[in-house]
Amino acid sequence: MRIIGTVHAEPDSVDDSPNYRVNFWSRPSQDAAFNLDAYVLSEAHSFDEVLHWAKQNQRGRRVEIYVEATAEPLTAFEVPRVARLVRLAGEDPNLGIISEAWTFKASPASDAPTQR
Numbered sequence: 001m002r003i004i005g006t007v008h009a010e011p012d013s014v015d016d017s018p019n020y021r022v023n024f025w026s027r028p029s030q031d032a033a034f035n036l037d038a039y040v041l042s043e044a045h046s047f048d049e050v051l052h053w054a055k056q057n058q059r060g061r062r063v064e065i066y067v068e069a070t071a072e073p074l075t076a077f078e079v080p081r082v083a084r085l086v087r088l089a090g091e092d093p094n095l096g097i098i099s100e101a102w103t104f105k106a107s108p109a110s111d112a113p114t115q116r
Contacts (some may be wrong), residue, residue, distance in 0.1 A: 017043060018067050019074075020050045021085060025062040025093050034093050037061070040081065042074055047088065064090035 024037040044050050047067075054063050068083035075081075 015071075019072065019083070020044060020047075021066040021068060021081070022050065022054050023064040023066075023090070023092075024058065025064065026060075027093075040074065051089075062090065062093055064092060
């Protein structure tokens, strides 16, 4: 990771209520493919709210969290979403080497994701 100090930014726009995507990945056995259970979260007040929801619904599954970088209306389940995504946490287990699953600390003092 590279860290560089910067002056105050003046972005051309800010989206205070973007849509988020949460992907839960599970694998019934080592010989099976991963199953995806995907959700769009809209009207979240903050990323912390999204993180809390993901933690409450993880149930031992791998978690991937994105923010939709381009506006896209909410549509029926059968309509694939095509918004550009920016990954905030986790990883797609189908891409190359699989590292340990993202899990969340049980302590309510911290909602930050950790890697096992």
